[in-house]
Amino acid sequence: MITDIRDLEPGAEIVADIVIIGGGMAGITLAREWAGAEKTVAILESGGLEMEEATQDLYEGTATLSDGNGVERDIGDYPVTSRARLYGGSSHWWGGKCVPLDPADFAARPWIRDSGWPVSRDDLQPYYDRACDLLSIPRFDKDYAEPRHEGRPPLDINGSVHVASLPRTYTKVTSYADTPHFDEFLYGFTDAANISVYLHANAIDCRFSPDGARLEGIGIATLDGKRYVARGAVYVLACGGIENARLLMAANVLNAARFGARSDALGRYFQGHTVILKNRDDGRAATRVYFSDPPGPLSLYVDRGVDEAPHAVLGTTLAGQARYHCGAFTVTMDVTEKGADAEDRALQTLAARLDGADTAARATDRADADCSCYFMTENMPNPMSRVTLGDEVDALGLPRIHLHWEYGAADLEGFERSVDGFARELGAAHAGRVACPIGRDDAVSAMLPSRHHMGTTRMHADPATGIVDADLKCHDAENLYITGSSVFPTSGIANPTLTILALTIRLADHLKEKLGAAA
Template sequence: MAIIDARTLPDASPIEADLVIIGGGMAGIALARELAGGPLQVAILESGGMEIDGENQALYAGSGVQRAPGNPDRPFDDYPIQSRVRALGGSGHVWGGKCAPLDPADFAERAWIRHSGWPVTREAMQPYYDRACDLLEIARFPLERQPSTDPARQPLALDAADGFFPAPRAFSKFSGGVDKAAFDAFRTRFAEAPNITVYLHANVTKIRRRDAEIVGLDVACLSGQRHTAKAARYVLAVGGIENVRLLMASENLGNRHDLLGRFFQGHVTYSADGDAEAEGTAVTISRDTPMELYAPAKRGAHCVIGADLQAQARLKTGNFTATLFRATTTNPDTKAIARAGGRLAGRGDGQVLGYFAMAEHFPNPESRVTLDPDHKDSLGMPRVRLTWVYGEQDYPDLERSVAGLADALGASGEGRLCWSIPRDKLLAISSASRHHMGTTRMHADPTKGVVDPDLRLHEASNFYVAGSSVFPTSGIANPTLTILALVMRLADHLKRETVQ
């Protein structure tokens, strides 16, 4: 129907629909697209405008700290504001477009990892992953691994005995950082459907409930207007931190069992260039044949080295990947690795690539998002405090995973791997991604999760939560594709409810 600036509405305007989606990021847009042209009248309430704006971004400001055993605390106050975007399209404005499904192991309950296991299997998610890939116009990811017939893209021989395999990654054009014109069309054209209305600059400040039913929303504009929104059903999709913030600010909705905001998980990478005293994180590959499968010359579809359930069970670790890349002397972060590669190539003895490691951040109830009642934003909402905590298992797990890959490379004759980062330096050198997971985790048991397997809030009959906050475990893959797959699944559920 339209994209409307809520600031232009008369004060105290009522917004009414069959379904209200709180948040116009990738999840909210994908859900609206699935419902476009259908019988439901859908309203999206987006806090920001069409483009990134400093006044809107300031609403994200909060405080943060990272903690890990044996490492000094790392102040992280900038992360809550820098890792999100408050505008129509959400973090799709800065997302690089990288896509991958979670691995089958990510959905499994692994006895050696507390709080692991999803209430849905990877096999059951396959049709929704297929639909998410179609939406993003990328090739689908088949459940069974496909052999490569391209001689320039042959995998390392690590899989059969050791459980390390080539895990594919693809890139979508629907990103503000990749193809802005395509992204702009993706985030706006769905609103042309007669049953869709998008409201910009519409900040939801409170969710109102009566017993187990949500009965309305308070909506505020930075310009001073106040509105209300009411629907038969609601979907909250404002990100892994803001989902928690709004629920907590709404009389602790969803927190009956003190789970809301806990189990925050993030993705970080670990790498280091070498110097005169230490080698960098580099892989020496024995073969001289091209490594296009893992380190293509140009940005595009490739594979990382992943650890499947067999490897994780053998090593008693979580998920792990090593992403290989071509080091260059023009990059100040990879100069030493590139020089080492040049020396090796000069002898005609294989090749050297840089790599960065990622290890699954284990679910930890002490890693959490809370509210800071002493500091409020310009709408009167309490700001967030992020306490991002690694447990005793995380860093030893990372080191065992690296050692397992090194053993596999050596035993197969495919190469050698160097790991030169002391455990007490891991937190300081880690680089955080914009991925916020786990804070409204899904579980069939309301004492173990905030939402049920249909993403319905356990405490409300007509309220759902979408996004990576519902992930029980983090895996390694960029979360966007799984977020969209879960949205496809939710859309089907909402359609079924409509016809009942």
């Protein structure tokens, strides 16, 4: 059942066994796992069924993107333009790209500070499989084997020891696909007798037991001034990578709560993804890959979209990261320009001749031998990259946020080593050359921020280091759980949605065991 909470009498109580704060992909996935079960579930969604300016304004804040060494860029509209505050959340803006994190992303990598998850890729594999089933996409091989598609051969670069073809695929569970899949995801479970969805229900405060160990209620407000309370046995925060931290920090200020007091990690370790590229003055791509003699069409890499076959990017393996002392790194390619100019053709011909004069003519005749590209590099966990509360408050009285997003020295050095390593691997394989005219001082200006917010309520077994444990239970409240990419200890380079769903399905199983519920 879907109810606009404003239609209830002010002061009404919402009572359910599980109270989910947030009706985005994580909150909906968790509720779907309980549909038809013996326990009741209530979703509290801040927005309505359509985008509303006054509700979206609750995301407003300030933000900067910094290199940690004095170069800083104002990205002030990022908090409000990177999230969608309505039922279904930012899935309305999601293009549908799906990929699990690499096994390497879960590993403690000695060259990356604060890396390592308390769960492994093997632990999450069954939940990745279930998330793929939910999204109606093929399951990903747990060993992350290179994609094999008829007529679309993967590139073999030095035996793929350090650089491999990493698969991606697209789901039709997105508003960008003209199919019924997205509506079924949003509404296909809401008629279940045990499920209630409340719209325009903004969580504004936490109410604790006398000993402070448990939550006993969530205060709710509407923009027209009404107040309500939600009570449950278990509460799950599923509001996104910035908002999860904001609500807990606001509780610390408004309710004298102590979320994250032992670790000082709350709001810290913000990580995101940026597309890194540089264009020439005339708008043509300056970041490029020139292939000497591709083994066949590069459609595996340049074709993508919800109606296309799965595609791939080129990226570093764990062995490559260890060799080049860097994080996860990918190269996404495209063929968008017709009739490359003389400079491009000269570089392409030079690359081909360096790799064998007999291939030069064939390579320069291939339109897809000259690819524009963009790079993505893992944003390292960094406690100085953080969300804090500002002095201004929103229409509900909650402090607005300031985001200081940092790609520091470790990130930029890792990016340079990654590009250098990729170029060396490509050259050693006599496969081609890379153009990347991005200097250290240009890096922040060459970054286009993605809508991925991670790390602000990080997962760690030790409450002195993290905010939630491996079961996503908050260290500071025995019946509060947090799901979403805010719990990621490291960001990897994969789009986070599939991992968010896998972690959420795993949480659903944990809660069923804890609450003694049969699905």
